[in-house]
Amino acid sequence: MEFKNFINSAIATGVAELIMSPVCLVKTNFQNGKVSISQTIKQIYQKYGIGGFYTAGPIAISTQIFSTSSKFFMYKLICDNVGGNNYINNTFGCLCVSILTHPLDWIKVNQQMHVSKILFTILENPTTLYRGYSKTFCKTLISAPLFFPLQEELKERTGSGVLGSILSSTIATIAMQPLDYLKNRQMYGNDLYGTPGFKIYFRGFTLNLFRVVPHFVMVMSITEFLNKKL
Structure with a gap:
C-alpha cells in the first residue's frame, strides 16, 4: 500500500504540475x-x-x-508503521525529504x-545548491503540519476531501508566505531585508x-x- 501511495501521488503531482x-x-x-x-508576465512573453x-x-x-510523492509516501509509511502524532510524523518526513529536494529547488528557481x-555555477561552488536551505527548513517546520495531517482532519470534520484540501492549503500558504518569499530571493541571490516594513x-x-x-x-x-x- 505504501508504494501505491508513492506511485499514485506521483501521477497526481505530474498532472497538477503540468497545469500550474x-x-x-x-x-x-x-x-x-x-x-x-x-508587467512581469509581459516581460517574460516579450523576451x-x-x-x-x-x-x-x-x-x-x-x-x-x-518532493510531493516522497513526502506523502513518508507520511503514510510513518503513520501506518510507527503511529504517534500525525503532525509530528509529517514534519519529520518532510524535513528528511527537503534535504534531497532543496538542490533541485535551487536549480528550478534559477531556471525559472x-x-x-x-552547471558552471554548481561546478565552481557545489555548496551553492544549498543556498537558502535555512528558509526551506523553517518553511517546512511551519507548513508540514498544515498539509497532509490537517487535510485529513478537516476532511473528516467537513465530510469533503476537496474542502479539506482547500482549507488546509490556504492556511498553510498564509503561514509560509514570508519564508517562501525569502527562500526564492535567497536562492536566486537577491537581497532579503533591503525593503523596510512587513508588507514586502x-x-x-x-x-x-x-x-x-x-x-x-x-x-x-x-x-x-x-x-x-487501482
Whole structure:
C-alpha cells in the first residue's frame, strides 16, 4: 500500500504540475523583481515567448513529483508503521525529504529566472545548491503540519476531501508566505531585508495562493481517486 501511495501521488503531482507550472514561474519572477504581476508576465512573453513560461518545465515537474510523492509516501509509511502524532510524523518526513529536494529547488528557481550557465555555477561552488536551505527548513517546520495531517482532519470534520484540501492549503500558504518569499530571493541571490516594513514579505501572496491551493486539491483528489480505482 505504501508504494501505491508513492506511485499514485506521483501521477497526481505530474498532472497538477503540468497545469500550474507557469503560475509558479511567474511567482518566482515577480518575487525577485520590482514590477507588477502584469508587467512581469509581459516581460517574460516579450523576451522568451510562450515557451518562457515553461523554461523550467522538466526540472520543475520532476522536482515537484519527487518532493510531493516522497513526502506523502513518508507520511503514510510513518503513520501506518510507527503511529504517534500525525503532525509530528509529517514534519519529520518532510524535513528528511527537503534535504534531497532543496538542490533541485535551487536549480528550478534559477531556471525559472532564465539564468544561464547554472552547471558552471554548481561546478565552481557545489555548496551553492544549498543556498537558502535555512528558509526551506523553517518553511517546512511551519507548513508540514498544515498539509497532509490537517487535510485529513478537516476532511473528516467537513465530510469533503476537496474542502479539506482547500482549507488546509490556504492556511498553510498564509503561514509560509514570508519564508517562501525569502527562500526564492535567497536562492536566486537577491537581497532579503533591503525593503523596510512587513508588507514586502507578502509580495506574490496572491500568486502563491493561486498556485498552492489548486495544486494541492488536484494532488489529493487524483491520489484518492487512483487509490480507490487501482
